[in-house]
Amino acid sequence: xxxxxxxxxxxxxxxxxxxxxxxxxxxxxxxxxxxxxxxxxxxxxxxxxxxxxxxxxxxxxxxxxxxxxxxxxxxxxxxxxxxxxxxxxxxxxxxxxxxxxxxxxxxxxxxxxxxxxxxxxxxxxxxxxxxxxxxxxxxxxxxxxxx
Numbered sequence: 034x035x036x037x038x039x040x041x042x043x044x045x046x047x048x049x050x051x052x053x054x055x056x057x058x059x060x061x062x063x064x065x066x067x068x069x070x071x072x073x074x075x076x077x078x079x080x081x082x083x084x085x086x087x088x089x090x091x092x093x094x095x096x097x098x099x100x101x102x103x104x105x106x107x108x109x110x111x112x113x114x115x116x117x118x119x120x121x122x123x124x125x126x127x128x129x130x131x132x133x134x135x136x137x138x139x140x141x142x143x144x145x146x147x148x149x150x151x152x153x154x155x156x157x158x159x160x161x162x163x164x165x166x167x168x169x170x171x172x173x174x175x176x177x178x179x180x
């Protein structure tokens with residue numbers, strides 16, 4: 034009997050490549066998300082430090098210009114934190130969208146793989162039938178030759 038050949042093998046390989054590409058894109062987006070979250074943590078740490086320095090400076094008595102300057106710095110950091118939060122929110126949306134794409138690609142690939150498994154099972158059944166038929170013919174030939 035001829036060797037098993039799955040007719041949709043090229044489709045399976047193509048969908049596998051698509052799935053891998055989409056997974057790589059998701060991994061890239063996740064690493065970017067981690068970077069954004071680290072930047073946010075640094076901004077928050079800088080904000081806490083700046084507020085602590087501002088409170089300490091106001092207790093020791095400083096000029097009005099320095100107070101205004103520190104307030105401006107704190108306001109800029111607050112704005113940067115807000116911007117970073119918006120950027121993270123938008124990036125999270127991209128990650129969620131890409132996750133859905135990866136799930137879809139994986140499902141498509143699994144569908145073809147299941148078809149391949151089903152075809153292989155059918156092929157194995159056919160091989161078993163042919164082998165059984167061959168054995169029966171062989172046994173009947175042997176018994177005919179003995180008679």
